[in-house]
Amino acid sequence: MTVAYFPNVGEPKPVVRLRGHSRRFGENLILDDLDLDIAPGEFVALLGHSGSGKTTLLRTLAGLDTPDGEDVTIPSQRAVVFQDARLLPWKRVWKNVTLGLKGRDVRDRAEAALAEVGLSHRLEAWPLTLSGGEAQRTALARALVREPELLLLDEPFAALDALTRLKMHELVLKLWRVHRPAVLIVTHDVDEAIALADRVLVLAKGRIVAEERIEAERGQRTASVRELRRRLLNHLGVTSHSGTYADAVAGTPLLSEAAE
Numbered sequence: 171m172t173v174a175y176f177p178n179v180g181e182p183k184p185v186v187r188l189r190g191h192s193r194r195f196g197e198n199l200i201l202d203d204l205d206l207d208i209a210p211g212e213f214v215a216l217l218g219h220s221g222s223g224k225t226t227l228l229r230t231l232a233g234l235d236t237p238d239g240e241d242v243t244i245p246s247q248r249a250v251v252f253q254d255a256r257l258l259p260w261k262r263v264w265k266n267v268t269l270g271l272k273g274r275d276v277r278d279r280a281e282a283a284l285a286e287v288g289l290s291h292r293l294e295a296w297p298l299t300l301s302g303g304e305a306q307r308t309a310l311a312r313a314l315v316r317e318p319e320l321l322l323l324d325e326p327f328a329a330l331d332a333l334t335r336l337k338m339h340e341l342v343l344k345l346w347r348v349h350r351p352a353v354l355i356v357t358h359d360v361d362e363a364i365a366l367a368d369r370v371l372v373l374a375k376g377r378i379v380a381e382e383r384i385e386a387e388r389g390q391r392t393a394s395v396r397e398l399r400r401r402l403l404n405h406l407g408v409t410s411h412s413g414t415y416a417d418a419v420a421g422t423p424l425l426s427e428a429a430e
């Protein structure tokens with residue numbers, strides 16, 4: 171009997187694969203021989219201090235920055251949502267959503283995507299009349315309509331108030347469960363990372379210096395993640411001994427749980 175050997179059975183091919191990825195701006199080495207894999211449908215959060223290179227890494231994954239000679243695999247179907255919605259003010263909301271797309275069904279596709287983010291009633295609105303939350307919903311619809319295999323979120327909720335941010339967390343998780351793209355969210359917010367992700371990465375000195383998997387169900391993470399939160403804050407140089415931020419957040423529920 172011949173036994174076939176399939177070494178990678180059970181391990182889906184990653185949608186993102188970086189090996190030895192470096193990026194330099196002048197004298198400054200921002201990404202230093204960095205490795206990263208993201209599996210299909212995986213939700214990954216990237217934490218790191220200001221200036222640690224999070225956006226630089228995200229721009230590589232978005233195909234906006236492609237240094238020569240690097241081993242970089244990224245999917246062609248990808249979409250990015252930035253901190254500001256970046257809508258064209260002279261185009262109506264639905265036209266912003268389908269910007270650059272062609273075909274007779276673009277209006278239908280915009281309607282479907284805007285319905286999914288709860289903005290059916292704002293189809294014909296001008297971007298400047300949207301609230302901050304509505305603008306980010308529109309940006310999410312614009313990403314969604316492209317059916318991305320990889321959804322990149324660069325601090326997409328940082329400018330929103332806490333309640334709106336909470337609602338956006340729920341929306342992103344809902345969309346992720348339906349469409350199952352791989353997601354990489356860049357955030358400064360340890361609680362946001364814990365509330366959303368399957369895996370949290372910490373970027374420092376140009377590399378992924380820490381990686382934490384979160385097995386607990388979303389929505390039931392308060393009790394089980396206190397130690398994880400402490401570890402992640404530690405990786406970011408915030409120790410509970412200082413009696414400052416880590417202690418202050420230790421007793422507070424995660425945003426997504428506070429809403430339940």
Ligand SMILES: Nc1ncnc2c1ncn2[C@@H]1O[C@H](COP(=O)(O)OP(=O)(O)OP(=O)(O)O)[C@@H](O)[C@H]1O
Binds near residue numbers: 200218224
């Ligand atoms: N096009 C560029 N030219 C020169 N330097 C750059 C360029 N883009 C980024 N940098 C530098 O690279 C470093 C990393 O920037 P990056 O925006 O990736 O950090 P970040 O972790 O996303 O920061 P933040 O959390 O503040 O957004 C910074 O020191 C920044 O000044």
